Amino acid sequence: MTAVGQGKGGRAGARRATLATVADLAGYHVSTVSRVLNGTTVPGARSASSAAAERIRQVAREVGYVPNAQAAALRRQRTGMVGVIMARMTDTVAATIYEGVERAAAEHGYQTLVMNSWDDDETRARCVDLLMAHGVDALIHGDALADGSSLQVLERSGLPFVLVNRGAGAYPSVTADDRGGGRQAAEHLLALGHREVGVLAGLPYAGNAIERTRGFCETFAEAGHPVRPDRVVPTTFDSAGGRTGADRLLRAGDGPTALFAVSDAAAIGALGSLRDQGLHPGRDVSVVGFNDMPIAGDLTVPLTTVRSPMREIGERSVALLLAVMEGEPGEVVRFPTELVVRETTGPAPGLTRGR
Amino acid sequence: MTAVGQGKGGRAGARRATLATVADLAGYHVSTVSRVLNGTTVPGARSASSAAAERIRQVAREVGYVPNAQAAALRRQRTGMVGVIMARMTDTVAATIYEGVERAAAEHGYQTLVMNSWDDDETRARCVDLLMAHGVDALIHGDALADGSSLQVLERSGLPFVLVNRGAGAYPSVTADDRGGGRQAAEHLLALGHREVGVLAGLPYAGNAIERTRGFCETFAEAGHPVRPDRVVPTTFDSAGGRTGADRLLRAGDGPTALFAVSDAAAIGALGSLRDQGLHPGRDVSVVGFNDMPIAGDLTVPLTTVRSPMREIGERSVALLLAVMEGEPGEVVRFPTELVVRETTGPAPGLTRGR
DNA sequence: ACGTTATAGCCAAAGGATTGCACAACCCGC
DNA sequence: GCGGGTTGTGCAATCCTTTGGCTATAACGT
Known part of the structure; x- marks a missing residue:
């Protein structure tokens, strides 16, 4: 098992370019490269010279540098991922809510990591563990049990979370009315x-x-x-x-x-x-x-x-989650619904139907 | 911003237990703890004494140790995640295939990281980058362009991948016939x-x-x-x-x-x-x-x-992906379809319809 | 010309888990 | 009672990034 033998094309086996690769090629220190690539425009005005910046960005592009999110997450203590648990994606309702979640999360710079719980207690618990293992910064829980029994572990873990679609007690949630x-x-x-x-x-x-x-x-x-x-x-x-x-x-x-x-x-x-x-x-x-x-x-x-408003519900749940992550109290949000009369309803037939 | 102030319950702010936490409490070295918790039954048979193992597992359970997948992924050069790109989850077909993928992947110890591309070129490219950044070990691509134009970058990156649902040229894929x-x-x-x-x-x-x-x-x-x-x-x-x-x-x-x-x-x-x-x-x-x-x-x-057979297609795509990851050649799989005659079809009316 | 202040960039320490290697203790047989 | 072989553990390097601290150089004012 020497050669990696995956993509036939490129330098197979050559591992991904890292900061060090770029630093070497550009002739700068990795810390400088890191700062440039992160556009650390922040407080200390730790900016690099524009010449350096340009050269570094150039090299990075050439070698196809993609930052290693794992390593970054390890260092800063956040992954930028929010976990999403849904009963199952083939439920159009869940899927639509999820689309709202994904979109809103992306807007705020978060990735979503979805899992299907299949409405099964054991799987549900495993989902939470796995998501925590992958270091999600927070959780959107789409298939809570009405009695909240599945949520106590979660609460104890200190991971910020909100419920969506199915509410439970006073836990922060976003649902339809x-x-x-x-x-x-x-x-x-x-x-x-x-x-x-x-x-x-x-x-x-x-x-x-x-x-x-x-x-x-x-x-x-x-x-x-x-x-x-x-x-x-x-x-x-x-x-x-x-x-x-x-x-x-x-x-x-x-x-x-x-x-x-x-x-x-x-x-x-x-x-x-x-x-x-x-x-x-x-x-x-x-x-x-x-x-x-x-x-x-x-x-x-x-x-x-x-x-x-399924998609809106999904979007709103992200907003609520963000608030909870900021330490705000977390509320129970209910979106009003609207009756849409079409043709599967009509006047009641005589009190007793035949057949 | 001192206290973390998220979950009100537990030891908020107390960071997650790490290997070191467990090691200290159990009185063993982190390496020993790691070996025990990973059940390193592997070749060297470097197992710990059953006494040690028991004690360590006990402590781990008590402090609620959850391994940090980020760190583990950094060290071994794999995350155990496969990326999945779908056009959109509200498409029941995509969702069903995804369910198959998730299930099959889980069976082989992989997590899935899904993203919606919205059938948009730019988003599609960003998905690939993001998934790579998160270190997915491989990719299942559910919305390839028929001309394969979106796949060359991917191929060059050396990341193993297969197509599902939509084939493209000779790239390995699993679709219906x-x-x-x-x-x-x-x-x-x-x-x-x-x-x-x-x-x-x-x-x-x-x-x-x-x-x-x-x-x-x-x-x-x-x-x-x-x-x-x-x-x-x-x-x-x-x-x-x-x-x-x-x-x-x-x-x-x-x-x-x-x-x-x-x-x-x-x-x-x-x-x-x-x-x-x-x-x-x-x-x-x-x-x-x-x-x-x-x-x-x-x-x-x-x-x-x-x-x-949508779900089967999803499942099979995982099998194919695993094969490709092993360096096997990668094939084009087509599942036979079956006509299901119901009631929206009937004999052609007279050659020219009224109205 | 010299002291002061930015500026640009380097150094090195995390962060948590894995794993090859080393080491000590023990078992066995002779 | 000692050599050879296990066995259970510890040591330390490593994966890649981020970031506070620090130095050297340049720029500037008087």
């Missing part, structure tokens, strides 16, 4: 005359799902039409979960006339279930989703849903 | 009697889009019904792109009777366009997508599409 969104969905269905409704309630330990369900159910209860407990079924957030849940709710003889899904993907799964049973969304059974993901409006029967 | 998939879509539509078809062709510089379009068009040409060039419109891969493209194709007086979209999202966008024009998918206009993302089968009119 999930409860309010649930209420909006409920009010809409109530206004359409629906009385017997079901909820595809999402994961029972996810703060956002809980709040959405709560807002929805309490609104129906206040209107004098409490949601039957057996009509609130836990699901995953994806379409498969929505489908299974809807199957269960609709196959029962006295199915509900409307469904509220705590995610658009689950709502689409419910649409699949409806279709299989020959039911038409918006006419036979109404369906309301959550988030308003981009395809919602393009469906052949466009989805009524509660819009949440 | 995009051309074959395009053919399958075409054969299906031909069999249904469609002669006048349009293509939502994706980004003109993306290898996968190009190949899918090519496979499709060549099959129609071979059948004696070449696709009119003005009916092949470039689009983005998302639903907005598909919608705009379909609007353009269908608004022309003599619209095609079928559309092939190089992504499911674009296909769904096309469905939106159809709906707006009062056209029924599968009856008035047939639509074929690509990838078979999970919701495809749950749509109210389920989507006919060409299935590609």
